[in-house]
Amino acid sequence: MKKYDLLRSGNIIIRVLEVQGDRVLVIDCIKRTMPVWMELDALESCSECTSGELSVATGVVVVGVDDLNADQRKIMYERYTMIAPILTFVADDKVRSRLICSVAEEHMYSSF
Numbered sequence: 001m002k003k004y005d006l007l008r009s010g011n012i013i014i015r016v017l018e019v020q021g022d023r024v025l026v027i028d029c030i031k032r033t034m035p036v037w038m039e040l041d042a043l044e045s046c047s048e049c050t051s052g053e054l055s056v057a058t059g060v061v062v063v064g065v066d067d068l069n070a071d072q073r074k075i076m077y078e079r080y081t082m083i084a085p086i087l088t089f090v091a092d093d094k095v096r097s098r099l100i101c102s103v104a105e106e107h108m109y110s111s112f
Contacts, residue, residue: 001043004070008049013057016080025091037092082107 001007004018018025018033025044027035055061060101068076082103089095104110 001040004053006049006051007043007046008053009043009046011057013049014043014046020091031058052095 001016001019003016003019006029007014007016007026011030013029014026015029016024016026019040022040024040025035025037026043027033051062065073065076082095086096086099086103089099
């Protein structure tokens with residue numbers, strides 16, 4: 001198992017964000033919840049999943065950057081710029097949470 005793998009178990013599809021020894025940081029691609037650490041053994045029953053299967057399950061069609069119009073491309077870059085500082089610390093719960101709060105405050109976003 002490696003970083004960025006997509007795994008499926010029934011209706012659950014997860015993406016591996018980090019692997020540290022016998023622990024794996026995963027995010028639920030269907031529920032879109034915060035990442036959680038799981039024991040590697042807990043994922044033994046999972047099978048590989050393709051991005052096409054994920055697209056069908058979520059109803060989200062991935063579009064290439066070249067296929068976006070100017071407004072869509074601008075929004076994409078703005079959103080990436082907003083989350084980019086967090087990505088480096090995705091495996092560090094405390095730093096990640098602090099950065100999410102900081103970015104949300106800076107951009108006036110709320111989870112409520």
